Amino acid sequence: MTNATKHFLTIDNGGTNTKVIIVDQDGRQLSVSSFPTDAIERRPGFREVNPGQMWRDIGKAVKAALESAGLDGSQIDGVVPVGHGKGLYVLGKDGKPFMDGILSSDSRAADLANEFESRVAEIYPISHQHVMVMQFPVLLRWLKDNEPEQYARIGHVLSNKDFIRHFLTGEILEERGDASGNNLVNLETGEYDGRLFDFFGIPEMLECMPKLVSATDRCGSITAAAAANTGLAEGTPVYAGLFDIDACALATGVLSDDIFSITAGTWNINVFPSKTMAPLDGGCMNSVFPTGGTLVEASSPTSAGNLDYVLRMMTADGSKAASYDELGAMLERTDAKYTDVLFFPFLYGSNVNLGAEGAFIGLRSSSERDQLLRAVYEGVVFAHRHHVEQLLRVLGHKPKAIRISGGVCNSDPWVQMFADVLNLPVETVAVTELGGLGGAMCAAVGSGLYGSFQEAFDNMSKLAKRFEPHADQTAVYDRKFEAYEALLTALDGGWAALRDMQNSLER
Numbered sequence: 001m002t003n004a005t006k007h008f009l010t011i012d013n014g015g016t017n018t019k020v021i022i023v024d025q026d027g028r029q030l031s032v033s034s035f036p037t038d039a040i041e042r043r044p045g046f047r048e049v050n051p052g053q054m055w056r057d058i059g060k061a062v063k064a065a066l067e068s069a070g071l072d073g074s075q076i077d078g079v080v081p082v083g084h085g086k087g088l089y090v091l092g093k094d095g096k097p098f099m100d101g102i103l104s105s106d107s108r109a110a111d112l113a114n115e116f117e118s119r120v121a122e123i124y125p126i127s128h129q130h131v132m133v134m135q136f137p138v139l140l141r142w143l144k145d146n147e148p149e150q151y152a153r154i155g156h157v158l159s160n161k162d163f164i165r166h167f168l169t170g171e172i173l174e175e176r177g178d179a180s181g182n183n184l185v186n187l188e189t190g191e192y193d194g195r196l197f198d199f200f201g202i203p204e205m206l207e208c209m210p211k212l213v214s215a216t217d218r219c220g221s222i223t224a225a226a227a228a229n230t231g232l233a234e235g236t237p238v239y240a241g242l243f244d245i246d247a248c249a250l251a252t253g254v255l256s257d258d259i260f261s262i263t264a265g266t267w268n269i270n271v272f273p274s275k276t277m278a279p280l281d282g283g284c285m286n287s288v289f290p291t292g293g294t295l296v297e298a299s300s301p302t303s304a305g306n307l308d309y310v311l312r313m314m315t316a317d318g319s320k321a322a323s324y325d326e327l328g329a330m331l332e333r334t335d336a337k338y339t340d341v342l343f344f345p346f347l348y349g350s351n352v353n354l355g356a357e358g359a360f361i362g363l364r365s366s367s368e369r370d371q372l373l374r375a376v377y378e379g380v381v382f383a384h385r386h387h388v389e390q391l392l393r394v395l396g397h398k399p400k401a402i403r404i405s406g407g408v409c410n411s412d413p414w415v416q417m418f419a420d421v422l423n424l425p426v427e428t429v430a431v432t433e434l435g436g437l438g439g440a441m442c443a444a445v446g447s448g449l450y451g452s453f454q455e456a457f458d459n460m461s462k463l464a465k466r467f468e469p470h471a472d473q474t475a476v477y478d479r480k481f482e483a484y485e486a487l488l489t490a491l492d493g494g495w496a497a498l499r500d501m502q503n504s505l506e507r
Helices: 051-069 110-115 134-146 148-152 160-169 176-180 194-199 204-209 222-229 245-249 305-313 326-335 369-395 412-422 434-446 454-459 472-493 495-506
Strands: 009-015 018-026 027-035 078-083 089-092 154-158 173-176 211-213 218-221 237-239 259-264 270-273 284-290 296-300 343-346 359-361 401-405 426-429 463-467
Touching: 009 051, 009 160, 009 245, 018 051, 018 259, 018 434, 027 434, 051 160, 051 211, 051 222, 078 160, 078 245, 078 305, 078 434, 089 148, 089 160, 110 134, 110 245, 134 154, 134 194, 134 284, 148 154, 148 305, 154 160, 154 204, 160 176, 160 218, 160 237, 173 176, 173 204, 176 211, 176 284, 194 204, 245 259, 245 296, 245 434, 259 369, 270 369, 296 426, 305 369, 326 369, 326 412, 343 369, 343 472, 369 412, 369 472, 401 412, 412 426, 412 463, 412 472, 434 454
Parallel strands: 009 078, 078 237, 173 211, 259 401, 401 426
Antiparallel strands: 009 018, 018 027, 089 154, 218 237, 259 270, 270 296, 284 296, 343 359, 426 463
16 A cells, blocks of 8 residues: 555445545545536436436536545546446437436336336346336337337436446446446346346347446546546556445445345335345345446335425425424434324335335324424335344344435434334444445445445444434334335225326326
């Protein structure tokens, strides 16, 4: 190791916010610059982003992060893109963007996804994936059926962070972890498999798939054009990067199955690394983890993003109904008995039925605003518990603890709620931007600074707080969760009728 301190810059493009984070070799977070991911909703269920605007905003954020850290672009030793998984970003046959990117919270292809999932046993032995509404092949098939002129123009198919890396380097490459989480990769071989493309009815897309690379591979350098946009130095190494759930798991030291990783942001993500793959009947996803082996995942777009929307919805002008400080105080002075309203956090999708929608159940004329807001907090945690129980059935025993990341970590009372609802210790780490730290660890390993992710974690991350479950609160939440699950079971046959009604009104 040289005496000069190394600095790594991560571009963490999430579904709600995009952040640029600079971290040094010891894991110190030197600066963060962020901006809202500017989603376009041209029709109900559509969530897209303009690539040109995204790139301009990233450039401004990188410059702001460098200035805040007091660094020149030449002092950055490696750049790593981290991005939301799934969704769809494409280039034309000329290697240039021609259509808006599709975010992972997009639900336009729900009916297609249902159809393919009903036959998932045909491909599960190949991809070891269930079908999700926002996966590449589902969205590609939707484009083929509904916007064939756009589909015909596709020359290259990319994940979010690989799309950003293309802007940085000009290279067109796809990182294996993201691809494996998109029902495109044979998990036995680690390569694309034409049988998967045939299953989804998009065989012509196989030739549009870029070369696969590993997370720590160097994938080009900052180009002159990227340097002009970002303030980074031309020639700065750029590494393949990570699916954001991989980045958060690595940053929190979730490197074996004795600790689970939870990310509570736009997405509800619950994972553990495994030496074996989850079976079909487990309801979980399997993907390639950067350390080798498999990441077992149970996830859905049912997490903290629901709170932001409800806060805006509760005011006529769309501004937030209460500050997060006020909400934190409300959580502190109330407990599990405060509200008897249940909230289903399905505003962007569901983890029980692809047609399920968000809902409050239990409203009365006496219900108060804060009771509804606390119900939203609780509903998000119940949606996580639904997934954690899937993981427990696969693993067969409880983990020692859960390490948590995402926006929820800004609220100690909310993290405590996770411990109480899950009846497990929940731990946080000192760095607030875990996607940024995971990206920095990727660059540190890719550059040879550290020999493994375990060594990078030991040098760059440390635990901050531990929240133990409170038995009295857990008992109340168990009763609430029982009602939450029973109501979802009762509603299971009704979502299709709701969707038919909605479709009839859109015509």
